[in-house]
Amino acid sequence: MKPFSRATGVVVPFLEDDVNTDQIAPVGGGARLGEDYAQTFFRHRRRLADGSDDPEFIFNQPQYKNPAIVVTGKNFGCGSSRESAVWTFQAIGVSCIIARSFADIYRENCLQNGVLPIVLPDEAAERLEKAALAADGKQDFSVDLTDKTIRGPDGLSLTFDIPDSDRTRLLEGLDDIGLTMKCLDQIKAFEEKALKETPWAQRADIHVVRG
Secondary structure, X not given: OOOOOEEEEEEEEOOOOOOEHHHHOOOOOOOOOOOOHHHHOOHHHHEOOOOOEOOOOHXXXXXHOOEXXXXXXXXXXXXXXXXXXXXXXXXXXXOXXXXXXXXXXXXXXXXXXXXXXXXXXXXXXXXXXXXXXXXXXXOOEEEEOOOOEEEOHHHOEEEOOOOHHHHHHHHHOOOHHHHHHOOHHHHHHHHHHHHHHOHHHOOOOOOOOOO
16 A cells, blocks of 8 residues: 555545445446446446436536546435445546535545545635635645644644554555554464464364264
């Protein structure tokens, strides 16, 4: 997993609540190896009936074609647990999603794939949303995980909270396997101690009864 420390660029003010994973990464005919997740991204909402891009959908608008950060509403990523709903954002360049709240599984999938999920309280969220709308894709914002700050035009500066364990895994680029491997010495020491102290628990002989 690629380490995350900072995201800088265009913020998309995608100010909707209850955006579900079937909207973000619709399944059409099943998952495919080598799928183009940039094309999967909001596939149904991005297209008109004739297959052309819907100019009203915010991610199709020219100023938001190369986003780095998304600002959204409550309960983001609800619905099924499909991990591709994170991969689609990564495919278009997004590495940070800021919401008023996340569905739990979606937030965990972000952390497992190197995307920073930030939850802001209402007052801070309103300030950021207004700034993103005013910028309209013409000014960059920056999110710094090291000092847990969000900065934007006209002196905007906000702080955010994130558990230390989540912050560490993102800064070091560690998924669950990576976190486990950090403790490899302790795991080996435990196994060696257990082998000496409880050898009977380290092996089970299986007896098959034949009729």
